[in-house]
Amino acid sequence: MHEVDITQPDLFDVAIVGGGVIGCALARRFTLDGATVVLLEKAPDILDGASKGNSGILHTGFDAPPGSLEAACIAEGYREYLEIRERLNLPVIRCGALVIAWTDEETAALPGLVDQAIRNGVADVEPLTAAETRRLEPGLGAGLRASFRVPREYLIDPWAAPHAYLLQAIVNGAWLRRGCEVTGGDFDGTAWRLATTLGSIRARVVVNAAGLYGDILDERLIGRRDFTIRPRKGQFVVYDKPAASLASHILLPVPGKTTKGIVVCRTAYGNLLVGPTAEDQEDRREAALEPETLRALSRRGEEILPALAGHDVTAIYAGLRPATEFKDYQIRLHADRNYVTVGGIRSTGLSSALGTARHVHGLCAAFGFSATPLAEPAWPMVGMMCETEQRDWQRPGNGGIVCHCERVTRREVEEAITGPLAAGSLAGVKRRTRVTMGRCQGFYCTADLAAMTRDRLVVPMAGGGHGA
Amino acid sequence: MAPSIPRSCDVAVIGAGPAGLAAAAELKARGVASVIVLDREAGPGGIPRHCDHYPFGLREFRRLLKGPAYAARLVGRAEAAGVDIRAGVTVTALRPGPVLEVSTADGLVEIAARAVLLATGVRETSRAARLIGGTKPGGVMPTGALQGLVHLDAIKPFDKPVVLGTELVSFSALLTCRHAGIRPVAMIEPGPRATARWPASLLPRLMGIPLLTGTEVAAIEGDGWVEAVTIREPGGTTRRIPTDGVVVTGRFVPEASLLRTSHLELDAGTGGPSIDQFGRCSDPAYFAAGNLLRPVETAGWSWNEGRLVGRAMADALAGRLPSSGGGVRVVVAGKPLKYVLPQRIVANGAPGSHACFQLRVSEAAAGRLALRLDGAELWGRRLSSLPERRITVPLDVLGAWSTGLAEFVVGKRSA
Incomplete structure (x- = not known):
């Protein structure tokens, strides 16, 4: 792989640990601002943890706790995404969202949510009666009471965005080390020496963006943890493309105390998804799918959109969000040790990533390292998987x-397995291209794909050395 | 390089499997000038291309062939008849006209035809659509993928998989395993008995593979690659079977995604297009044949259907087919019946490509199968059937009616 061939710098300005959407956005921010950056990811490819499965929504942050760091990062992340997306070839579907009340209790909660949205700077929300709501979404089920519309909640491609951020970092000089787990490290007063499974790496500043392992990494590097990750599982059911015509808005429930609740929305890829659940678990790695829960999600989906009954399920997946005992993001500066923890980005990371990266970059001024922003950074374009x-x-x-x-297409698969951010595994090819992710789940294309990727993936497609 | 795809033709056939190739050859034999077959796979031949086992070809070539040899013969016969076969091109939209939108390596083109045959076949129901729980490791695949890997690419994806399902295709998967030196550790069937008939159902015993009936897969386990499945046995007890692969077989559904986004009418029972006895869709310039019509029949059956619908298409082009308007709508009353086709009988029941109604049950059924027209019984007989077993009823039991609603029902045995 390219990332192990060339001699890497002896000392990086910044080492970012964790290749999720936050790590990718951080790598981009620091690189564009002139730092030499290395991103360390323990899995064979990026986006292997919390960023693997989410709902693909670009949130305005209308329902974030007003005045919170999360609200500020979402607002900034939202703004920057729309500003840069065209140059990186990233899509946006400007569909808007409806927050829908189905019970008396939920109806009573709507005015407070509208007020909260306004306090979060999302002033263009519109309260709607049941009849007005139904005019916008004729497919909604019975029992609808009222809603409000959030016009600037959008759909984006949850995988293309982090790939684009990291690709831009790499083509502007950042380093990526995959299969590289940080096992320990020391700070000598001016720089860190990180012990990793790929050897020692030195950097002036270390940023912990380890997501589901954030508290463990803190423990390893600074000997303390300021929060404990409590993985929260979210299961999703994805319907085939014809179902996408059943709703144009993102259909949000009135949020509960701890979660945003079950969402029904289209995806950038032209499907319709129902999810996520919110289930606390100990395991940080495995997010098991449960048939009963998936059936319950389908039933909930069919209550919200009755015409969903009879549509085909094309995919099921589960993601883990890195929740903590706290509500807000856990971003902590350890100025004496040139160390920043970016933790507890539990469910809004895709929306906030660019804003979070800016915030963290600002904090690092405290370390006294200055760099000159790149005058004319390169803007690579990523592949476009959005159906619209x-x-x-x-x-x-x-x-x-x-x-x-x-x-x-063949060209898209070829591009996914070449270049500076080439996929290392079939999962990586899938996240770059969506190959095998459709209704047939590989019935038709598996053989063709195996032939194309043979000897070209770090993790072979046919599994642990089974290739004949 | 093949010359570029013609932008117009008499007949465009979508799908170069047994039904599509048989229809194309028949059309040429009946003097239709330009017949083009489009297939999105790298090569023509359809599913038999990767079914490297017997028995194929008895009906078509009067000899016992393996799938790939059979596919090659079908292709050869169509080419000899003058059919223009194009593989590696994908039809992406069906429009009135008929006009097809086609994605090629060189971008999008449109092909105008006088008539179109849809013969896009079937695929298996995926693990996702079955809502099987657990993790999502590599090594879980449909039979189609397994056979593609083994027969088209000589890749052995696993050594000791479990096979889910006991349909004919499940036994085809076992044969593929045997060919590749793969030793399945169990065959798992949720129903009380194997779905496919004897003698196919003898195969697991001959291969020394335990057939576990009344058993469900509760969860698939493994991080990067499958490590085990947890099964729930008839008593409700669970058991873990270490394995390095899961072949998710059968429960075929028509590959009807093109139809779903088109102007053509879909039948909820079959999952395929709604047709009349000539194989005509709701837009009479579109015809359909083969397994797209229903899950699922043999290659030989699909081939014969393609041939007969090809004949009807030639008649249609010559202006010899009766009007597609009106007619009797044919439906099933519901459980235990799953579907019936053709769904429309036009022209007072004039003979067409389909001489029989094709029905299936969704669960084991015993009773009296009857056909009612607007509530009055026209015909009946005893029925005892299992899911995925062919049931045929001659079309002429309906008689010469010009309009109405005909309904197949299953009632108590004494009528």
């Missing part, structure tokens, strides 16, 4: 379609 945009299968020279359900 022009896709590669519609363009000449695509090499033909490999994955028929998601219409992924």
Whole structure:
């Protein structure tokens, strides 16, 4: 792999631990601001933890706790995403959201939520009666009481965004080390020496963006933990593309005390998803799917959109959010040790990542390191997987379609396994292209894909040395 | 390089499997000038391409062939008849006209045809659609993927998988395993008995593979790759079976995604297009044949259906087919019946491509199968059937009616 061939710098300005959406945004921010950056990811590819499964919504932060760090980071992250997305070829579907009350109790909670939205600077929310709501979304089920519309809640591609952030960092000089777990480290007063599974790495500043392992990394590096990760599992059911026509808005419930509740929305890829659940568990690695829970999600989906009954399920997945005992983000500066912890980014990381990165970069001024922002950074374009945009299968020279359900072309797969951010595993190819993620789940394209990727993935497709 | 795809033709066939190729050859034999077959796979032949076992070809070629040889013969026969076969191109939209939107390596093109045959076949129901719990490791795949890996790419994805399902295709998966030196550790069936008929159901015993009936997979386990499955046995007890693969077989559904986003009418029972006895869809310029019509029939059955619908299409182009308007709508009353096709009988029941109604049950059924027209019984007979077993009823039991609603019902044995 490219990342182990070339001699790496002896001393980086910043080492970021964790290749989730936050780590990717941090790598981009520090690189664009002139720092030499290395991102360390213990898995074979990035986006292997909390960022693996989310709902793909760009939130305005209308329901964040007013005055919280989370609210500020979401607002800034939202703004910057829209500012940079075209140059990185990232999509946005400007669909808006409806926060829907189905019970008396929920109806009573709506005015408070509207007020909260306004206090969060989301002033364009519109309260709607049941009839007005139904005019906007004729497919909604019985029992609808009232709602309010949040016009600037949008859909984005949850995988393309972090890939684009990290790719921009890399083409502007950042380093990526995958399969690189940080096992310990020392700070000598001016710089860190990190012990990793790929050897020792030196950096002036260390940023802990280890997500589900944030508290463990703190323990390893600074000998204390200021919070405890309490993994919260979210299961999702994804319906096939014809179901996407059943709702145009993101359909949000009135949030409960601890979670945002079950959302029904389209995806950038043209499907319809129902989820997530919120289930606390100990395991940080495995998010097991439970048929009973998935069936319950389907039933809830069918209550919200009755026409969903009879549509095909194309995918099921579960993600883990790095919740903590605290409500807000846990961003802590350890100025005496050139160390920042970016923890507890539990469910709004995709929306806030760019803002969180700016905030953390600002905090690092306390370490007294200054760098000159890049005058003319490169802006690489990532592949476009969004159904509402022009896709590669519609363009000449695509090499033909490999994955028929998601219409992924040979050229797209080829691009996913080459270049500076080449996928290291089939999971990585899937997250870059959506290959095998459609209704047939590999019935048609597995063989073709195996032939294309043979000997070109770090983790072979046919599994632990089973290739014949 | 093949010359670029023609932008117009008499007949465009979507899908180069047994039904599509048989129809194309028949159309040429009946003098239709330009017939083009489009297939999104890298090569023509359809599912038999990767079914490297017997028995194929008895009906079509009067000899016993393995799938790949059979597919090659079908392709050869169509090419000899003058059919223009294009693989590696994907039809992405069906429009009135008919006009097809086609994605090629060189971008999008449109093909205008006088008539279109849809023959896109079936696929298996995925692990996701079955809501099987557990983690999502590698090594879980449908039979189609397993056979593609083994027969098209010579890759052995695992050594000791479990096989879910006991349909014909499940036994096809066992044969593929045997061919590749893969030793399945169990065959798992939620129902009380194997779905496929004897002698296929003898195969696990011959191969020394335990057949676990009344058993469900509760969860799949493994991080990067499958490590085990947890099964729930008839008494409700659970057991862990170490394994390095899960073959999720059968429960076929028509590959109807093109239809779902088109102007054509879909039948909820079959999951395929709604057709009349000539194989015509709700837009009479579109025809359909083969397993797209229903889950699931043999290659030979699909081939024959393709041939007969091809004949009807030639008649249609020559202006010899009766109007598609009106007719009797044919439905099933509900459980235990799963579907019936053709769904419309036009022209007072004039003979067409389909001589029989095809029905299936969704659960084991015993009783009296009857056909009622607007509530009055026209016909009946004893029925005893299991899911995935072919049930046929001659079309002429309906008689020469021009309109109405015909309904198949299953009632108590004494009528």
